Amino acid sequence: MSHNLSMKVALVTGASSGIGEATALKLANAGYTVYGAARRVERMAHLADAGIRPIRMDVTDDASMQEGVAKIIAEAGRIDVLVNNAGYGSYGALEDVPMDEARYQFEVNVFGAARLTQLVLPHMRARRAGRIVNITSMGGKIHTPLGAWYHATKFALEAISDCLRLEVRPFGIDVIVIEPGGIRSEWAGIAADKVRAVSSESAYAPQGNAVADSLAADSTQRRSSPPELIGRTVTKAVTARNPRTRYAVGYGAKPMIFLRGVLPDRTFDAFVRRATGVPSN
Incomplete structure (x- = not known):
């Protein structure tokens, strides 16, 4: 298959909604x-x-x-x-969260990002160019x-990014x-559901219910920014000649x-x- 080697290629994970969706659209609009x-x-x-x-x-x-x-390399010839x-947010008191859930949180938020980076890096090194953007928080x-x-x-993921x-x-x-x-995305609602599932009836219930209510409030327009803001920031970072190491x-x-x-x-x-709104005692 012939490749358009002049057009830069981006891979965005978690692109079905929220920040990933907005980032994919902004990068496409920028010509990627x-x-x-x-x-x-x-x-x-x-x-x-x-x-x-x-x-x-x-x-x-x-x-x-x-x-x-492999599919991207076969079709586009590069990943720039x-x-x-x-990623997602798994909330709940440390005592309440099952270890399988804790491990899965790391599998999605850390090990998945690290492994995908391992797979992409050889192609970037071969071209001696590339940008890896880690969405932390x-x-x-x-x-x-x-x-x-x-x-x-x-x-x-912050520490991995610094070492990398x-x-x-x-x-x-x-x-x-x-x-x-x-x-503004599905993230806060999912995190609220997680904390309610594990800590709404335990010894940590007063904290669990307060945190769940706070997270639910964060999912509304009142205390959140649009995901397009992150999409614009990612696009700005990857197109900058000398990008900053961090954008808050x-x-x-x-x-x-x-x-x-x-x-x-x-x-x-x-x-x-x-x-x-968490009680202090």
């Missing part, structure tokens, strides 16, 4: 050939109508990721941008009640972290990260408890 990856291809029919190439991929299935990358966006810099496993994955940035620089590859704040964008991201850096631990704890 975009492959939108998700488990449910049927949810991306509207993206296909916009010129995006849907691809079935499960970031917890190694064969699925290998097949997806990888956006590791697939302001949750990779702060902590909130009942979010231990989710925050652990985002802290981990050092490793791949000699090959002309950039690693960029996007740290969204509150974004979206509702609350910059002020929350700033406060975490300047407040003592217990003062920040008290602030977050008040913000989420």
